[in-house]
Amino acid sequence: MRHSAIGTPEQLRDPNYMPPLWSAVPLGIQHVLAMFVANVTPAIIVAGAAGFGFGSNSPDFPELLYLIQMSMLFAGVATLLQTLTVGPVGAALPIVQGTSFAFIPIMIPLVAGKGVDGLAALFTGVLIGGLFHAALGLVIGRIRFALPPLVTGLVVLMIGLALVKVGIEYAAGGVPLKAQGSDLYGSWASWSAALVVIVVTLGLKFFARGMLSISAVLVGIAAGYVYCLVTGKLPVGAITGSWSQAAAFALPMPFRYGFEISVAAVIGFCLMAFVSAVETVGDVSGITKGGAGREATDREIEGATYADGVGTAVAGIFGGLPNTSFSQNVGLIAMTGVMSRHVVTIGAVFLILCGLVPKIGALIRTIPIEVLGGGVIVMFGMVVAAGISMLSDVSWNRRNMVVFAVALSVGLGLQLEAMGTAPGGVDALQHLPETLRVLGASGILPAAVIAIVLNLILPRELAEEATEEVSGGLRGHGTGLRNR
Known part of the structure; x- marks a missing residue:
């Protein structure tokens, strides 16, 4: 797609410019494809840690779908806060928000083996941590001195190292099989599905161009999904059963899991908010440099931090996980050269629509754990690599x-x-x-x-x-x- 057909170079560097719809819509969906799998994965990991059954007959099945649904819905809502702004909240830049991997090592101990009972304290922590995160917008410029690359790089590296074990467990067959001591855990049937995902992802990432390269992880997971269907690892009945049991439309419910203050949850989410805030500052700077060739303004950095926190707090009320800016979309803006915030707004609307349709979450739920493992091995490895890059x-x-x-x-x-x-x-x-x-x-x-x-x-x-x-x-x- 040639930029001359979309707008002049000056227009493309303007966040307020609206490209023609025929180009804006696919560009917006492209942003969603680049972050979609990474956005819903934390919800699946938290559900697995809590002990939710992944089968459509499990009593926890509706809760799993709800967590996936909220991941999509409030990623869209938080993105709209960034692109459209509400008062001082939002940077008025093409910032894509999504569920943060950084909080997973904090969330897993809070819910481990507790089922639904562990979610009240978790989401109350998300709410309070989000409000604290928003408050950081008042001082973000003055506390950055305490978080140089030595600190932030170490923290990102630690996050990645904490997650890689999860990727291997998923690729080998999942924690339930491991706990049962099953012979199926670590079998070739499990590893082969994960390897299909990894091979396809790497092949597209390095040998394809355009949309295929950008959406390599998503396409890799789709290839693994098809592989499991062909080999019989994923019965067609599991897909139709999940689809039929999920509603066509559902609204979020405030405080669905109750309200419970856990000191550990509150402290954990507030401390990790520092890391998330600094990450967002870096993403804002990357967007303005890559897309507009300039430094980010104080107003943009503060607004982005406010939106990070407010988006997280609102998500916590309804059962969504913490949100942060997604770095992969920063690279996408630098690659396309399209700085329009309205393009990302279109992507946000698409995410919100997905979040209101539980049947989409039901389809995501049918992804075999080994296939998801192949995808997260790549994603979590990239988190480690990002930490090393910062260091x-x-x-x-x-x-x-x-x-x-x-x-x-x-x-x-x-x-x-x-x-x-x-x-x-x-x-x-x-x-x-x-x-x-x-x-x-x-x-x-x-x-x-x-x-x-x-x-x-x-x-x-x-x-x-x-x-x-x-x-x-x-x-x-x-x-x-x-x-x-």
């Missing part, structure tokens, strides 16, 4: 290496120790109050707190000292991608 901007002197080493060792160590603890068994944090135990088990928050504190208090003089004694002679002078 490449760090000057690796001895001071920064010490900060990173201590924070990573404690955070990752707690995370791995918690993962290896059998239900009802003891763990390294068993003597802490329950709130601190839940927060510490994620590993992410301890790592973030340690990195922030050490980065603020360690003397800068260490930055000039040699690194051999802590790195075995490997000097850390590279500044990574900044010089490439």
Whole structure:
């Protein structure tokens, strides 16, 4: 599609420009395709952690559909806040919002094995955390000094490392099969479905162009879905059964799961809001640089942060998970060169319509867990890679290496120790109050707190000292991608 047929270069760099509908609609849907799978995956992961049955005959089936439905609906609502704005809320930029992976390691301990009973505290935490996130808009410019790439890169890396285990478990057959000790767990039937997704995704990402490349994960999952149908792993009856049991239209219900304040949930969501806010600031800067060739204004950064928080708080009221800006859509704007916020508004409307139709969620639910595993292995691996990319901007002197080493060792160590603890068994944090135990088990928050504190208090003089004694002679002078 040639830009000359859509508008002049000046128009394409203008967020307020509306391209012709024949081009705006497919461009808007393209934004949805780029984020669709990543947007609904956290809801499926949280449902699995809570112990929801994925079969259409399961008593939890309606709740699973509802969580998927809310992921789509409130991603659309939060995106509209960014593009259309409400007072100071929103950046008036083409920012696509979606369910955040960053909060998954915080949410899983809150709901693990509790079924529906764990959701009241979870969504109350989402609501309060969202309000706190919105309040960060007042001070976001003044707290960024405490969150340099050394800290944010470490946190993103930790998020990815916490999630990769989930991807492998899904690809091998899912946690229920693992818990049963089933021979089907890790079988070739499971791995082959995941491998189809990975191979197709990588093939399209690197050898295709345009829409196919952008939607590689979505197409890869579709290929895995077809593979499971052909091999009989996914019976046609499972699809028709899910479709018939889901309503054609349904509205969200406020406080569907009740209201319950959990100190661990509130603290966890509020602390992770810092990371999400800084991520959004980076995405806003990426959009204005890539699409308009300029720096983001203070008004845009503040408005985007307000919208992040308000969108999350509203989602929490109705049973939706925390929202954040989606980085993959930032790259899409840079690639298409179309800066129009109205294009993204069209995509937001499409997401809202999907969220109001539970039958769409029912179809998503029929994706075999192994197929989803293939997709999330790629996505979660990209989260790790994103963290490493951010860390490449760090000057690796001895001071920064010490900060990173201590924070990573404690955070990752707690995370791995918690993962290896059998239900009802003891763990390294068993003597802490329950709130601190839940927060510490994620590993992410301890790592973030340690990195922030050490980065603020360690003397800068260490930055000039040699690194051999802590790195075995490997000097850390590279500044990574900044010089490439």
